[in-house]
């Protein structure tokens with residue numbers, strides 16, 4: 001991986017935390033009584049962000065962890081992603097007016113929150129303990145792959161972002177594509193990612 005990309009990228013653990021924060025923040029923008037168009041835009045945006053995030057973890061983060069650890073949390077991670085994919089597929093094939101739409105989205109939210117809690121309290125600290133010298137390079141690999149995955153889906157991202165924008169700028173930030181823009185503004189000598197996350201959490 002190029003040393004420049006390595007220097008500019010956040011560590012993989014901070015990048016995963018930032019993705020989680022964006023998706024969880026978007027979840028909280030969802031209101032049952034909002035106009036259907038806004039709800040659909042938000043759901044489409046969140047689903048796409050989850051899909052890209054899950055694929056990045058499965059291609060880059062989990063394999064790196066499997067080299068140094070073998071535990072239940074690691075083994076159940078991909079099956080849990082598959083459960084989320086099943087719910088995402090149901091949402092995509094369901095009109096927003098379906099009486100089950102809200103409950104299906106809330107079920108997805110519960111799955112994601114449970115999964116994120118395990119990753120943030122178990123897997124990410126384990127990575128920082130077991131492979132600290134690989135985190136920056138893995139972050140660079142994830143950045144490169146994210147751009148590859150998000151590129152072909154740019155029209156989909158732009159459309160869902162525009163439709164969900166009225167539910168708050170933060171919801172739109174759930175888009176995985178924005179991580180690339182974030183990188184461009186990151187000061188290599190300071191960890192703005194950590195500072196942004198702390199500000200996010202204090203204001204939540």
Ligand SMILES: [Fe+2]
Pocket residue numbers: 054057077081115119
């Ligand atoms: Fe995951």
Ligand SMILES: [Fe+2]
Pocket residue numbers: 016020053057116119
């Ligand atoms: Fe994750």
